Amino acid sequence: MRKNNTINDMFSPNMREVITVQVGQCGNQIGKEFWNKIAFEHGISKNGDLIEAKEGDRKDAFFYETEDNKFMPRAILVDLEPRVIDSFSETFYNHENVFIDSSGGGAGNNWALGYSKGLEFKEDILDIVQREAECSDNMESFMFMHSIAGGTGSGLGSNLLENIRELYPKKIIQSYSIFPNNKEISDVVVQPYNSMLTLQRLALYSDTVIVIDNGALTRINSKKTDFNNFTMINDLISTVISTSTSTLRFPTHYLSDIRSINAILVPIDRFKFIIPSYTPFINSTVNRRTDSLDILRKLLSKTNRLATTEDSKINKTISIVNILSGMDCDDIQKGVINVLDKGLINFVDWIPPSYHYVKTKLEKRAGLALNNGTEVAGLLRNTMDQFDRLKRKNAFTEMYRKYSDDLHEFDECKEVIQNLIDAYDTL
Known part of the structure; x- marks a missing residue:
């Protein structure tokens, strides 16, 4: 059973829970690493024991405490075959929040x-x-992880x-969506169909x-770490x-909830596709001292982006967090002023330059940039081009006709994504 929150917890302005929804092999593998990482940051063991209390943290945004003083993730795990979830050695998951198709057949890489x-x-x-949402006192958002x-x-x-959007129209849905490597031939021949149909829903x-x-991940992993495998x-x-969740879990005076971050990062609902950059992507045994300006400049570099984009003078930035x-803090402020004074960012001209930062309580010297800009249109365009090459020949469409009498979904998804690309191109 869950332990009841105190009156102070229930009415605390910082008490905004986040429910993660991990779907499929990729989503659950990423989710496993995510929960292990933040459990460590909050002093929680893999069986849910609190080993070390962290001052000023809000672990309750992502974990809840049971009657026997265990901490469990606010996580929902969904898959159509059991292999990945059954391999988890962690025991702190709520098994009532796990759904696996009893037939275990999977989806055969077919959207x-x-x-x-x-x-x-x-x-x-x-x-x-619904059960997980009802057990929250002030649930703010859902966080999707999937391919x-x-x-x-x-x-x-x-x-x-x-379905979640229909049930919870006022809650924020933030998705961490893994795109395929469009520059390599995939074993999944219908990958462009699957991608476009999913992009429509995300949009x-x-x-x-x-x-x-995956293309950017492979590049970063091969150049900036000592290992090159799926675990890394x-x-x-x-x-x-x-x-990206650190300011929610270790609140600061600024941007300590998803809604405030979204308000800055996505000023116009339509332009919601965000490209992250991170530094340093190096093995933990390497120790290199850098100042804030160096970190901020690297976060603007193509080599540190987790999505494959093309550098172009016409690319524009809507907002960066x-x-x-x-x-x-003084060093950060100097770095920010330097970046803006040197004109290193090409902002759109219809809103004031939107370049924000927040300093977290974590000790590791590192930076994450969430960049809302027009360069994502190139990634969307590449996906649509691959889709068009298949659809022009009606290649492999019989795999989809088994589950639908017509292929109207294909036309609808192309229209939605083409309109989105056109909108980015006008910025």
Whole structure:
């Protein structure tokens, strides 16, 4: 059973819970690394024991305490086959919040099959979502983790995104969406279909989409760390996610809730696709001292972006939020002034330059930039070009006709994403 909150907790302005929704193999693998990372930061063991209390933290935003003084993640784990979730050694998850298709067949990398499974299991999954939401006192947002290219994370994830938006129209939905490497030939031949169909839902139903692509992850991992495997890549992603939530878990005087971050980062609802940058992406055994200006400049560099973009003088920035740690406030302020004075950022001209920073309480000297700008249009355009090449020949469409009498979804998703690209191009 969950321990009841005190009156002070229930009415605290900082008490804004976040429920994570991990869908599919990719989403659950990332989620596992994320929870291990933030549990360590809050002094919580893998079986939920509080080993070391951290002063001033708000672990209750992401964990709840049980009657036997265990801390459990506010996490919902969804998959259509059991392999990944069954491999978790951590025991602090609430097993009532885990949904696995008993048939264990998966979605076969087919968005349409994943979506139809979402329809089939809608009530079962939403029962978990509603129960978790009802156990929160002041739930602020849902945080999705998934891939857009496979079957479960894309198809079932799309259906679940629609359903949660319908049930909770005023809650923020923030998605950490893993894009495929568009520059490599994939084993999943229908990857462009899956991606476009998922992008349509993200464009329509999410509030913020943090874009991370496998091409950039592979490049960063091979150049900036001593290892090159999926575990390290998932660790890179979880580092970005944990850093982006650090001001919620260790509140500061500024940007300590998702709604305030979103208000700055996404001033216009339509432009919600955010590209993160992080530094330093190096093995922990390497120790290099850098000042705030160096960190801020690196966060603007293409080499530290977690999405593959093309440098262009016509790219413009709508807003940037920098989350920094391990630095002196005066040093940060000097770095910010230097960046702005040198004109290193090409801002849109219809709003004042929107360049913000917040210093977290974490000790590691590092920085995360969340960049809302027009360069994401290139990534969307590449995805649509691959989609068009398949659709022009009606290649592999029979895989989708099994679950729908017509292919109107294909036309609808292309229209939505084409309109979005056109809108970015006008900025």
